[in-house]
Amino acid sequence: MSHSGVAFARWQAHVNRAAVPAFLRGWLTDQASLTVKLQRHCGQFRVQRLAQGHAACLADERAALRLPRRLQVHAREVLLRCDGRPVVYAHTVVPLSAGADWPFFRGLGERSLGTTLFGDPRVGRGKLEYALLRPRHPLVRRAGAALGQTFAGPLPARRCLYRRGRGLLLVTELFLPAIAQLHSQPRDGLQLLNAA
Numbered sequence: 001m002s003h004s005g006v007a008f009a010r011w012q013a014h015v016n017r018a019a020v021p022a023f024l025r026g027w028l029t030d031q032a033s034l035t036v037k038l039q040r041h042c043g044q045f046r047v048q049r050l051a052q053g054h055a056a057c058l059a060d061e062r063a064a065l066r067l068p069r070r071l072q073v074h075a076r077e078v079l080l081r082c083d084g085r086p087v088v089y090a091h092t093v094v095p096l097s098a099g100a101d102w103p104f105f106r107g108l109g110e111r112s113l114g115t116t117l118f119g120d121p122r123v124g125r126g127k128l129e130y131a132l133l134r135p136r137h138p139l140v141r142r143a144g145a146a147l148g149q150t151f152a153g154p155l156p157a158r159r160c161l162y163r164r165g166r167g168l169l170l171v172t173e174l175f176l177p178a179i180a181q182l183h184s185q186p187r188d189g190l191q192l193l194n195a196a
């Protein structure tokens with residue numbers, strides 16, 4: 001496969017066309033905030049910000065953002081950690097021209113992006129897309145770099161386009177192997193108390 005092919009994934013509108021493991025389909029297709037879902041499945045949730053600033057738009061994201069060519073974007077990279085374990089690597093991009101439509105984006109720090117997207121009536125949400133990202137996909141390589149490891153196999157991922165005013169924002173979430181260790185059911189208050 002050409003190098004450019006490595007940079008692209010086959011994003012599917014239906015999760016069963018993306019060949020992701022069956023046990024992860026609930027995680028990938030849940031329409032609610034991933035932050036809220038993860039918080040219900042662990043004792044301590046943390047957004048670890050890896051980087052945020054101007055960056056070249058990835059080829060795989062350029063088309064989704066309808067950018068005419070590989071322009072600079074405002075990019076944010078985080079690891080979502082449950083009880084210290086990294087379970088999601090997330091990459092969010094906003095065209096520089098759309099900065100004014102996402103006033104909260106720059107100052108997020110380690111607050112979850114989800115808390116600002118799902119609470120804002122002006123934010124419209126597109127449909128989720130799904131893919132199995134190969135080990136050489138740029139986002140898999142970045143997730144590996146963040147964790148000081150390389151992934152031998154593909155990672156299940158989803159992405160979603162958000163709109164606010166005239167601005168677009170694209171969130172891509174890669175589900176890391178440790179997500180399999182999370183409780184399959186939300187932990188109730190008693191369990192959390194016992195775990196304390």
Ligand SMILES: C=C(O[C@@H]1C=C(C(=O)O)C=C[C@H]1O)C(=O)O
Nearest residue numbers: 033034035078090111112113114
């Ligand atoms: C979009 C959400 O926000 C989460 C938090 C992110 C961040 O803080 O950068 C990025 C992607 C999401 O996993 C969500 O909670 O659903």
